[in-house]
Amino acid sequence: MSRSSFDGSFLQPILPHLRYAPAESVTNSVSTNRNRALSIRSGNKSHKSSSGNQLPSFSFSSLRGQAQPELSRKLYKLIKSENNLINAHEAAGRERIQIATQLSEWGEQTSDDAISDISDKVGVILSEIGEQEDTYAHALDDSRGRLKSIRNTEKSVQPSRDGKAKIADEIAKLKLKEPESARLVVLEQELVRAEAENLVAEAQLTNITRQKLKEAYDAEFLATIERAEKQIILAKHGRRLLSLLDDTPVVPGDTRTQYTEGSQARQILNDCEDDLRDWRPESEEYVEAVEQQDAPVEQKQPVPDIEPESKHAEREATADA
Numbered sequence: 001m002s003r004s005s006f007d008g009s010f011l012q013p014i015l016p017h018l019r020y021a022p023a024e025s026v027t028n029s030v031s032t033n034r035n036r037a038l039s040i041r042s043g044n045k046s047h048k049s050s051s052g053n054q055l056p057s058f059s060f061s062s063l064r065g066q067a068q069p070e071l072s073r074k075l076y077k078l079i080k081s082e083n084n085l086i087n088a089h090e091a092a093g094r095e096r097i098q099i100a101t102q103l104s105e106w107g108e109q110t111s112d113d114a115i116s117d118i119s120d121k122v123g124v125i126l127s128e129i130g131e132q133e134d135t136y137a138h139a140l141d142d143s144r145g146r147l148k149s150i151r152n153t154e155k156s157v158q159p160s161r162d163g164k165a166k167i168a169d170e171i172a173k174l175k176l177k178e179p180e181s182a183r184l185v186v187l188e189q190e191l192v193r194a195e196a197e198n199l200v201a202e203a204q205l206t207n208i209t210r211q212k213l214k215e216a217y218d219a220e221f222l223a224t225i226e227r228a229e230k231q232i233i234l235a236k237h238g239r240r241l242l243s244l245l246d247d248t249p250v251v252p253g254d255t256r257t258q259y260t261e262g263s264q265a266r267q268i269l270n271d272c273e274d275d276l277r278d279w280r281p282e283s284e285e286y287v288e289a290v291e292q293q294d295a296p297v298e299q300k301q302p303v304p305d306i307e308p309e310s311k312h313a314e315r316e317a318t319a320d321a
Contacts, residue, residue, distance in 0.1 A: 070158065071154045071155070071157060071161070072151045072154035072155045072158065075150060075151045075154060076151060079144060079147055079148060079151060082144045083144065086140045086141050087137075089133050089134075089136055089137040090133070090137045092130075092133050093130040093131065093132075093133030093134040093137065094130065094134075095130070096126055096129055096130030096133060097126075097127050097130035097131070100122075100124070100125075100126035100127040100130065101123065101127070103126065104119055104120045104123035106119065107119025107120055107123075108120070113259040114244075114245055114246065114256075114259035114261075115245070117259065117261075117265055118241055118242065118244060118265065121241050121265050121266075121268070121269055122241055122242070124269060125238040125241065125269075125272070128234055128272075129231055129234050129235075132227055132230050132234070133227075135227070136224070136226075136227040139219060139220065139222075139223030139226075140220060140223065143216045143217065143220040143223070146213075146215045146216035146219070147212065147213075147216050149208060149212045150208060150209050150212045150213065153204065153205050153209070154205065156201065157198075157201045157202065157204075157205045160194070160197055160198040160201040163197075163198075164194040164198045167187060167190050167191045167194050168191060170187055171184065171187045171188060171191060174187065225281065226279075226281060229279065230276060230279060233272065233275045233276060233279065234272065237268055237269070237271060237272035237275070240268045241265055244264055244265055244268075
């Protein structure tokens with residue numbers, strides 16, 4: 001196969017359309033006696049750093065993070081870290097493709113037909129593994145976009161909270177200074193309106209947070225499964241290619257038998273392409289199995305068998321005899 005076998009050797013499988021179903025989520029609660037092996041959440045903030053005099057490093061990104069509303073600051077940092085992860089996977093994919101090309105070019109200059117052909121086709125496999133990294137990075141970016149929806153909603157809710165708190169503070173101060181002030185009535189009416197607006201905003205926040213959190217990490221886990229299973233397919237066919245390379249030692253002066261496995265190597269690549277094209281996610285079956293496990297006990301109990309009346313009468317007749 002020519003060196004151009006890297007271009008268009010595989011049909012790129014399209015990431016399947018991910019469907020999401022709304023589901024209820026229990027309220028998160030932090031237990032003070034939680035086993036640390038069951039959580040990666042930071043402990044007491046007073047013990048986060050052993051040296052309290054150490055100054056934080058300054059950067060424009062950290063400055064932008066501090067400019068975020070308090071409510072959305074932590075999620076802002078998470079989204080920035082997700083972006084770094086995406087860039088890392090994209091870089092890993094590019095490096096893998098470059099290594100595949102270098103392997104193919106090295107095999108060509110060995111003047112060994114077997115090494116030249118096998119290295120070229122192994123390079124095709126490695127190149128496709130690199131493409132899978134890039135596809136995975138795009139899926140992570142889609143997941144990150146759903147987290148942004150939560151962050152944007154948090155940013156929109158923060159002014160509502162601040163406005164309500166500000167009016168409440170004004171009322172408290174005015175009651176201390178001028179308990180009989182006519183402005184108290186106006187402020188209390190404004191507080192009622194602010195609380196109503198905040199109630200709507202908080203409900204929207206909790207709804208969007210649950211929905212988008214589930215969608216974001218469902219998409220990431222599905223993409224992780226797809227990447228892993230397709231890499232397994234590629235790795236298995238890569239090993240099939242390596243099995244065609246005769247590595248039996250030869251003594252000086254002997255010549256190896258002529259390489260005749262070129263057609264088998266091409267067939268392996270065709271098989272690999274077919275397996276990638278035929279791959280389908282099994283996520284829906286997994287979800288159905290989980291839902292079946294979570295079903296109420298009364299729904300799981302089988303219905304007892306009811307004996308036919310004829311058999312029941314026959315048994316009574318036998319007993320009377």
